[in-house]
Amino acid sequence: MNASTKRRSLWLLxxxxxxxxxxxxxxxxxxxxxxxxxxxxxxxxTFANYLYFFQSPLYRKIFLRTAVFSIxxxxxxxxxxxxxxxxxxxxxxxxxKMMLLLAVILPYWVSELIQAFTWMVLFRESGVLSYxxxxxxxxxxxxxxxxxxTTIAVGLVYTSLLFMTIPIMNSLDTxxxxxxxxxxxxxxxxxxxxxxxxxxHAAPGIMVGSIMVFMLNLGNYVTVTxxxxxxxxxxxxxxxxxxxxxxxxxxxxxxxxxxxTFSVIFVWIMLKITKQDLSEAM
Amino acid sequence: MSPEIDVGLVNVTKKFGNLVAVDNxxxxxxxxxxxxxxxxxxxxxxxxxxxxxxxxxxxxGDIFIGGQRVNDVPPNxxxxxxxxxxxxxxxxxxxxxNVTFGLRRRGGMSKAEMERRxxxxxxxxxxxxxxxxxxxxxxxxxxxxxxxxxSLVLEPTVLLLDEPLGSLDLKLRQSMKLELKHLQARTxxxxxxxxxxxxxxxxxxDTVAVINHGKIEQIAPPEELYRRPATHFVASFVGENNxxxxxxxxxxxxxxxxxVDIAGIRMLGxxxxxxxxxxxxxxxxxxxxxxxxxxxxxxGILGKVSEINFDGSHSLVIVSLLESKQxxxxxxxxxxxxxxxxxKIGDLVTLSWRWDAANAFLSMAQPHIEAxx
Amino acid sequence: MFRRNELSLSKVxxxxxxxxxxxxxLGPLVIVTILAFNNNPSASFPWQGFTLDWFKSSTPxxxxxxxxxxxxxxxxxSLQVAIVVTLVSVVLGVNNAxxxxxxxxxxxxxxxxxxxxxxxxxxxxxGTSILAFSYGIANSLDKLLGAxxxxxxxxxxxxxxLGQVSFVATTTTLVIAARLKRFDLSLEEAALDLGASRAxxxxxxTLRFLAPAMLGAGIIAFLFSFENFNTTYxxxxxxxxxxxxxxxxxxxxxxxxxxxxxxxxxIVTGLLGFVAFAFQKEDxx
Numbered sequence: 001m002n003a004s005t006k007r008r009s010l011w012l013l014x015x016x017x018x019x020x021x022x023x024x025x026x027x028x029x030x031x032x033x034x035x036x037x038x039x040x041x042x043x044x045x046t047f048a049n050y051l052y053f054f055q056s057p058l059y060r061k062i063f064l065r066t067a068v069f070s071i072x073x074x075x076x077x078x079x080x081x082x083x084x085x086x087x088x089x090x091x092x093x094x095x096x097k098m099m100l101l102l103a104v105i106l107p108y109w110v111s112e113l114i115q116a117f118t119w120m121v122l123f124r125e126s127g128v129l130s131y132x133x134x135x136x137x138x139x140x141x142x143x144x145x146x147x148x149x150t151t152i153a154v155g156l157v158y159t160s161l162l163f164m165t166i167p168i169m170n171s172l173d174t175x176x177x178x179x180x181x182x183x184x185x186x187x188x189x190x191x192x193x194x195x196x197x198x199x200x201h202a203a204p205g206i207m208v209g210s211i212m213v214f215m216l217n218l219g220n221y222v223t224v225t226x227x228x229x230x231x232x233x234x235x236x237x238x239x240x241x242x243x244x245x246x247x248x249x250x251x252x253x254x255x256x257x258x259x260x261t262f263s264v265i266f267v268w269i270m271l272k273i274t275k276q277d278l279s280e281a282m
Numbered sequence: 283m284s285p286e287i288d289v290g291l292v293n294v295t296k297k298f299g300n301l302v303a304v305d306n307x308x309x310x311x312x313x314x315x316x317x318x319x320x321x322x323x324x325x326x327x328x329x330x331x332x333x334x335x336x337x338x339x340x341x342x343g344d345i346f347i348g349g350q351r352v353n354d355v356p357p358n359x360x361x362x363x364x365x366x367x368x369x370x371x372x373x374x375x376x377x378x379x380n381v382t383f384g385l386r387r388r389g390g391m392s393k394a395e396m397e398r399r400x401x402x403x404x405x406x407x408x409x410x411x412x413x414x415x416x417x418x419x420x421x422x423x424x425x426x427x428x429x430x431x432x433s434l435v436l437e438p439t440v441l442l443l444d445e446p447l448g449s450l451d452l453k454l455r456q457s458m459k460l461e462l463k464h465l466q467a468r469t470x471x472x473x474x475x476x477x478x479x480x481x482x483x484x485x486x487x488d489t490v491a492v493i494n495h496g497k498i499e500q501i502a503p504p505e506e507l508y509r510r511p512a513t514h515f516v517a518s519f520v521g522e523n524n525x526x527x528x529x530x531x532x533x534x535x536x537x538x539x540x541x542v543d544i545a546g547i548r549m550l551g552x553x554x555x556x557x558x559x560x561x562x563x564x565x566x567x568x569x570x571x572x573x574x575x576x577x578x579x580x581x582g583i584l585g586k587v588s589e590i591n592f593d594g595s596h597s598l599v600i601v602s603l604l605e606s607k608q609x610x611x612x613x614x615x616x617x618x619x620x621x622x623x624x625x626k627i628g629d630l631v632t633l634s635w636r637w638d639a640a641n642a643f644l645s646m647a648q649p650h651i652e653a654x655x
Numbered sequence: 656m657f658r659r660n661e662l663s664l665s666k667v668x669x670x671x672x673x674x675x676x677x678x679x680x681l682g683p684l685v686i687v688t689i690l691a692f693n694n695n696p697s698a699s700f701p702w703q704g705f706t707l708d709w710f711k712s713s714t715p716x717x718x719x720x721x722x723x724x725x726x727x728x729x730x731x732x733s734l735q736v737a738i739v740v741t742l743v744s745v746v747l748g749v750n751n752a753x754x755x756x757x758x759x760x761x762x763x764x765x766x767x768x769x770x771x772x773x774x775x776x777x778x779x780x781x782g783t784s785i786l787a788f789s790y791g792i793a794n795s796l797d798k799l800l801g802a803x804x805x806x807x808x809x810x811x812x813x814x815x816x817l818g819q820v821s822f823v824a825t826t827t828t829l830v831i832a833a834r835l836k837r838f839d840l841s842l843e844e845a846a847l848d849l850g851a852s853r854a855x856x857x858x859x860x861t862l863r864f865l866a867p868a869m870l871g872a873g874i875i876a877f878l879f880s881f882e883n884f885n886t887t888y889x890x891x892x893x894x895x896x897x898x899x900x901x902x903x904x905x906x907x908x909x910x911x912x913x914x915x916x917x918x919x920x921x922i923v924t925g926l927l928g929f930v931a932f933a934f935q936k937e938d939x940x
Binding site for chain 2: 841844849850851864
């Protein structure tokens with residue numbers, strides 16, 4: 001292929017790509033950014049949309065709550081996923097391994113909405129858990145388990161499990177068993193081996209998983225609103241309210257930019273800390 | 283261009299940016315011959331072959347196939363076909379579909395006729411009854427044959443082979459080597475074979491072109507290449523050799539026969555290139571061309587056996603020379619024949635060789651020029 | 656060393672943990688499946704006998720999913736959206752894969768990062784940005800060409816398709832590019848050498864080689880589209896997709912019919928997911 005045909009074919013491929021990424025990603029985000037600095041009435045440049053957000057004690061609370069809650073759920077997911085990934089890659093026999101893999105992947109194939117729904121079936125006032133407790137004679141009336149922070153956390157951990165477990169599995173897979181054996185051989189016990197050999201080796205997977213889970217939680221809407229109800233107080237919920245219910249695109253855009261900026265900064269810091277590359281991490 | 287020449291290259295140069303991959307190469311491949319291009323990796327031989335096939339366009343110079351200038355002919359229109367290094371068999375097709383692929387592109391032939399020709403080609407390479415197999419269901423040697431049949435079925439003027447035996451294990455390589463030679467003789471198709479493996483090139487070819495740094499070093503039949511290397515590079519690259527460095531030309535006994543002083547020992551050799559008295563030269567001596575006589579004898583170089591390595595049909599004996607100013611040793615290959623000398627470590631021996639078994643070339647300014655790049 | 660046979664304390668702990676995980680992940684799905692066949696209109700326990708009413712009944716007080724016109728319509732909408740999104744995304748994926756794998760140009764790594772963007776940005780932000788952008792364009796089109804000219808860019812079928820393509824195409828690109836990277840370029844050269852034109856070489860050899868990845872990416876695209884909520888929520892109009900309709904109903908409470916819908920979706924998406932999984936495994940082998 002000579003240089004000019006090569007150039008022509010590049011442009012032939014580049015055009016659809018640029019149309020897609022330009023019209024469906026870059027320009028919409030620029031528009032979002034632009035709208036966030038425009039006043040709803042009058043259309044002049046303003047910081048008011050941002051000031052409105054940060055001057056409102058409620059919104060500040062929601063922002064902090066979303067961030068802290070997401071971090072806590074990420075940590076919780078890590079605590080559950082790490083032993084699970086370890087068992088799948090290093091302990092389980094063939095059959096248990098397949099079963100556990102399926103158990104992690106199956107909920108992921110079912111949509112997030114159905115996942116949240118199954119927890120509603122269990123947790124609602126006339127739900128399965130309430131029924132079970134009455135059967136066992138622990139209580140004599142229906143209990144509402146929905147609309148608690150704990151319920152939200154359970155639902156979020158459930159949807160996050162796969163995204164944490166798979167990256168950790170991938171990094172543990174490359175851990176040579178003989179390294180662990182050598183550590184034991186040199187007099188290490190389980191905890192020192194875990195701390196000095198296994199966890200450092202799994203660190204890249206842990207970071208990738210944590211970033212993904214944190215982002216998913218931060219941007220979650222379905223699980224949070226279904227399990228948390230009207231008072232879930234999540235950042236995505238107020239974005240939706242501004243856009244759809246109040247039809248205020250400017251405030252909604254500003255809130256979206258805040259969410260986006262926060263998540264980009266978070267990912268950037270995490271990647272910097274762990275010296276990883278986004279294109280490699282994906 | 284004479285009609286007896288199937289492939290002709292005239293002053294062909296190929297540059298990739300600043301890198302000159304092929305440097306002003308001219309060569310002619312006679313019709314029906316087995317022609318090898320031999321060179322180390324990075325010597326430009328693959329680029330040369332890809333230019334003949336049409337995958338690269340020369341920066342300057344002309345390429346002729348069957349008498350036609352083909353510089354501007356795309357690869358799918360050239361009367362030559364290629365057997366790729368990693369064979370490039372189509373994994374999504376079975377054996378038969380691989381072989382008929384080219385015929386189907388050409389068209390103008392019934393399906394039955396295509397299949398007949400494909401089976402014919404497969405039979406010619408000794409492969410029958412595997413037509414319906416997937417590529418990953420047949421062995422490496424069988425894959426070689428499919429790749430050959432896929433090209434041969436198109437009856438090309440020239441068949442280009444890009445080191446296709448390289449991926450086989452030693453035993454299979456040996457037998458495929460002979461088969462390939464027989465196949466070429468039977469079909470009469472011109473073969474252009476590139477390789478870095480000199481044993482393959484020497485065994486199969488009518489003519490070998492040795493290439494280094496994009497330049498042709500020598501074009502000659504294998505035996506001449508082996509016995510009368512034209513350059514320092516050919517002498518050191520083709521075959522095993524003792525290389526005695528930094529000798530001094532003392533005198534000429536005739537035009538070719540030269541006397542060289544190496545570490546105080548006088549040795550006779552053939553001047554591989556134009557030399558004059560006092561030139562600094564390296565002397566290359568084939569290990570199997572050295573005669574060993576036990577004890578101290580006339581007309582030879584005195585040495586002591588320091589090591590014997592048994593290697594089946596022969597032994598490699600390392601002899602330290604006793605009369606040199608610096609420690610110097612020669613490798614000698616002894617065939618295990620009835621009258622082979624019985625040697626032990628420490629034995630005193632006398633070494634000698636015919637004068638033209640040693641080739642003298644000017645020492646390189648940089649001693650390992652062939653290893654750079 | 657953790658697979659040795661003697662029963663140690665750590666081994667018991669590992670197994671207990673594995674069982675807890677199995678209960679946690681599969682338990683809720685199993686319970687919903689059981690309830691979908693429970694003849695109890697409260698969509699909960701106790702068990703009152705087996706029934707298929709929640710799937711096929713058509714009495715006024717018990718409408719099964721197959722007789723729920725709105726639900727069936729939503730399924731139809733979801734299928735249409737998913738098919739269009741899948742086709743567009745796979746074509747874009749092939750296009751982008753060729754561009755990233757076969758070409759080298761300045762700014763390529765930046766473009767690669769941009770390409771990953773839609774997967775990293777929260778779905779809600781993606782949805783709002785496309786809504787805001789398309790809203791402006793639709794208004795301009797209406798003004799320029801007369802009322803109604805920009806309707807296809809207002810919330811509805813086509814906007815949902817566009818919104819989903821924005822992030823689904825990233826996934827298909829990654830899946831297809833991964834396989835294209837493993838393609839041996841000499842296969843294409845061999846096809847040329849045997850007389851094929853460049854277009855024939857790509858069609859007969861390269862695209863055939865990519866076929867498993869295209870199919871796998873297609874299934875993933877279909878699932879992503881069919882299940883998407885976050886982005887779709889902002890962009891869908893009066894014709895909701897299944898997740899949107901389910902969501903709006905769930906806010907008013909749980910009915911046994913939703914159990915039935917869930918079971919249907921579990922089976923279909925589970926099967927599709929399994930096929931995609933098998934394809935990727937074969938692909939990796």
